[in-house]
Structures are given as C-alpha cells and as structure tokens.
Amino acid sequence: MTKLFVQSKMLCEAGFPLHGFAVSGDYRFDGPAPQNEVVAQYRALRAALDTQWPLLRLQQVHGDGVVDAETALAALGQDDGWTSRPSLEGDALLSTGAEAVLGVLTADCLPILVACTDTGHVAAIHAGWRGLAAGVVRRTIRQLAAAGSAIDAMRCAIGPGICYHCYEVGDDLADKFPESVDPIGKNTGAWLLDLPNAAEVSLIGAGLSTVQIERLDICTVCAPEGLHSHRRDGDKSGRQLSFIAAR
Ligand SMILES: [Zn+2]
Numbered sequence: 001m002t003k004l005f006v007q008s009k010m011l012c013e014a015g016f017p018l019h020g021f022a023v024s025g026d027y028r029f030d031g032p033a034p035q036n037e038v039v040a041q042y043r044a045l046r047a048a049l050d051t052q053w054p055l056l057r058l059q060q061v062h063g064d065g066v067v068d069a070e071t072a073l074a075a076l077g078q079d080d081g082w083t084s085r086p087s088l089e090g091d092a093l094l095s096t097g098a099e100a101v102l103g104v105l106t107a108d109c110l111p112i113l114v115a116c117t118d119t120g121h122v123a124a125i126h127a128g129w130r131g132l133a134a135g136v137v138r139r140t141i142r143q144l145a146a147a148g149s150a151i152d153a154m155r156c157a158i159g160p161g162i163c164y165h166c167y168e169v170g171d172d173l174a175d176k177f178p179e180s181v182d183p184i185g186k187n188t189g190a191w192l193l194d195l196p197n198a199a200e201v202s203l204i205g206a207g208l209s210t211v212q213i214e215r216l217d218i219c220t221v222c223a224p225e226g227l228h229s230h231r232r233d234g235d236k237s238g239r240q241l242s243f244i245a246a247r
Contacts, residue, residue, distance in 0.1 A: 010214040022045070029085055046082055054079075063091050067092070103241050120247040128195075160216060
C-alpha cells in the first residue's frame, strides 16, 4: 500500500503523534484531479488517522496571516471541514488546544509544523518565498509565544518542498534572501535559493535554535514520485497536505 504520509522524529518524540506530511495523493480541490478522487483522498487520510476532529484549512494567499483554530472552527459551523473548501484567508493556523486538525497545502512551498512541548499548542504554516519575505514564520512564533509558550520549548519540522539544487532564481529573490543563495557561475544574475535554509533563518530570527528544528529534506521537484511540484508541473500540479493537532 502506498505510504500516505511521513512524520517528523522530533515532533513524535516531543509527544505530538497526530501530525504528518502527505507524500502521496492529491489534496487540491480546484486542480486537475476529479473532485471525487480528492474527497476519497481526504477520507482515506482521516480513516488512517482515526480521528473525529474537524480539519481546518485556509484559503492560502502567500501572505503572513495567522488564524487561530477557534476562529476557523467558528467559520466551519456544523461542517467537519474534511471535504469542503475553506472560507477564511490566511497562511498559518494556530491552535491553543482546540479539538481540531490543522492543515496546510503545498507544492514546492514549505509546510512548517510547530509544536510547543510546554503548552501543547501547535501551528501549521504555509511558507514559500513570499510568505517568508512577508514574515509569516516570525509572526506565527510570536503568536504562539503570546499565547503562553516558551520559545525554547518549541519544536519545528520543515516538510517537503523545493530543494536548493532545483530552485534557480534571479537577482530579485536573491536580494531578499542573501543568506540562503549561491550564484550559478559568475555574475550571471542566476542563483540557487535554499528555501529550507531561508525558513530556518526565519525560525532562528524568531528566537529558536537549530537543535529545535528538523528538516525533512524531501524535494518536491526531484524526489522520485508521489509529490506535487508547481515548478515542475505548473498550474496543473496537485497539492500535498501537511497537518498537526494540539495535545
Ligand atoms: Zn530537488
């Protein structure tokens, strides 16, 4: 049977078994996959997780909006969220103990899952270069801290996304992430951007240290199969789901 998702060793050891990064299937409703297949994918995941909790997702806009789980639950109403389209916009979900699974969809952008070992609070972040440049990571960490979690009690897993070798960018992006790029050749205006490193720099800028961060180092572009890549497949690409729940 195809593996549905992979987990972070660090988050498992921290006591957050309900989390994962999908490595097969398509979770995108407005993409090329037939609607019934996407619904079946969500149902298969829910069955595998054996949870009665609703799934919270957002209309992701590559920004820095952080939405708390209570607000997202209120927007769902009676719906369980597993097979419907989200109404709220934002790029990070934060839970201070709500009985809900937080989900983000990605294809090349990074899913970042955060777990607070002291409070049990969690967050799920969608972070591509736009979100990182907008400060979505720092903003999420600040809100978790404001809700009572100590920064040094946080653990973060950076999931599947585009790798350094696959991410050629121009001067415009290189200027935004000077600590995470290397030039290709000499003065060509072409660079390789290490997006997971840029995410790590954001987390460290928010006060975390490298020992609190795990990189899964799975590339969505050059990984053998199963993962979706916007860079490789364009607008026809599907999406993988990453998820986490508070304890
Ligand atoms: Zn790659």
